[in-house]
Amino acid sequence: MVTLIGKLGMTGLFAGALLIASCSPSGAPHAEPRKEFSIGWSIYAGWMPWPYAQQAGIVKKWGDKYGIRINVVQVNDYVESVNQYTAGKFDGVTVTNMDALTIPAAGGKDTSAIIVGDYSNGNDGILLKGGNSLADIKGRETYLVELSVSHYLLARGLEKAGLKPTDVRTVNTSDADLVSAFSAPDVTAAVTWNPQLSVMKAQPGVTQVFSSADIPGEIVDLLVVDTATLKANPDLGKALAGIWYETVALMQRQDEQGKAARAAMAKLSGSTPQAFDSQLKTTFLYGEPKAAVDAATAPALVTTMTKVRDFSFSKGLFKGAASADAVGMAFPGGKTLGDPQHVTLRFDESFMKLAADGKL
Template identity: 45%
Template sequence: MKRILRAAALFAGLTAAALAGGLPGSAQAAPKKNFKLAYTVYIGFMPFAYLKQSGIMKKWADKYGIDVEIIQANDYVGSVNQFIAGEIDAVGVASMDGLTMPAAGGVDTSVFLITDYSNGNDIVLSKTAKSVKDFAGQDVYLLQYSVSHYLLNRALEKEGVDPASVKTVNISDSEVSAAFVSQPDMKHAVSWKPLTEDMLKVKGTTKLFDSSQIPGEIMDVFIGKTDVLKDNPDFARAVTGAWYEALGILKEGGAKAEEMRAVMTSAMGTDAGGLQSQLDTTHFFYTPAEAYSFLTSAENAKIWNSIRTFCFQQGLFGQGATSVDSIGIEVADGTVLGDKANIKFRINATFAKQAADGKL
């Protein structure tokens, strides 16, 4: 997955939101029966490949008398812009991207399903440094404004290093691994699995920090427009029910789990070892009760405060944002971070709670 927050993508999202009538004052979506859900290739979303192939999604959609089309998108930013424009009803994103693309563009957006958080998949690495403290005054290569950028800032903050003292050099996710391997003068970088697997093989390279040291902060979620979910809660219920049925299979093991792993492996273009490596450093919420507990915890509000602070500091709230409070974020326990009169991002744990209570 291109876990990315580029300015160009943000402005494209703003334009699409305006064209789609997604800005404040738009009419609520009418109830409907046909829905589209999109995801891109990333370990946290790959159970959807099995949901589609196994018929589990169809079973749950049929239960609610609706149709849910699952689409594997090739372009991450493109899929988010399709969501903003109303061409798809839900999309899988790194949580930060949901805030800085649709929400910052004026689209009232809700998280209705959390799939996982990175628990070591995202890595800060170096050929020469012994600590991120050594990065002061140095170039660090990463995809700017992405979760890699966020991870670096959090690593520096934890070591008491001013992020402003480090120069970030933008490099695409498609280039970072090969460049790190082939260019001796490229000393420090931040990326994620599977890209980091070859990078860590470079002589002298060490892992200095990873996402397991900030548990829960790099989340993967599915978002929908708030009005669409309000008018069509059965869509979210069907997706949530299907998701936890699939995760139950993966957790239980056995023949069905092996079948699911094979589908995910094929869809990712990897092998069994590559899949396992990514599963090992991904914290899936295997039960809805666990997801609900996480989403409604006081710690979750602290995480979102950290995320929004980074996003504002990087200018990702757009030119009109005058403070970190410009965009309101309603977390699952009802707390609002920022402007209560301009809530554009909501963490909705309703469907996790219904699943946990056996009420789907």
């Protein structure tokens, strides 16, 4: 799931990204202790606990516990929210694993993924009109947000179907415009994520021929925070973990309180309770902090991020880089991928572990 501010705008961002990275010293820059922070979010089923937590007072509760104030801010365009985080407007943002790598990390912004929230288990899909299998996509114009996880899903689908990337021609389309674009009779192939996916799939004659459920665990949804800010303000990480796991526990309850929480999240996302519950069914939520810690420390995460970075490099998302190793990643247990001297994406399980151990 993802959106773009336009191919040229994104390309321009990446063009300067590696320049920033190449000029930055290794390690996170210095940051000061603070009392107020902002977290950006955009609409997606797996991220709706954040605005609901603010609405329900859960954000304030955990902020008060640690003597800080956290502002949870909606941005209507997903990639714009990540761009704003990269530019320093937000201290953290909701983002997929691929976009965390290709936008802030590739741009030299040292970023820590502190909550592994879920993976898409059918929330992203490839749709065709007049076709029953992915093989039928050959030769078609395919509408999607280019250079996003939708593009990654398409590439993985083509690979599994024995097709080449050149067998389709992609048409870059904003996530806000995909539903209307796909309504045109001459547009017969598209890749997107929920809630747009559900709307488009319901059109007459449309078949979903591939989804993220076919590559489980590869499209991961995260909360990331600026590493320097986190280092100077560890209570921010503790508060965010507390907010997340209290809210997720509430939304998973099957009583009236849980139902009311999910209905409120549905309303915040512009959806109905029924549609939102349907989207949750295709979201593999790590509801328990221990499950999230296990996911963050599993060797499978390194395998997934290897696939993601290799795809990203092949698409030119590490502008100016000689290899996919240009952007370093660090994982729990001391494992690194890429350049260990220029690590700018870190999977930090420590706050999830505090939640799992009941030590927040």
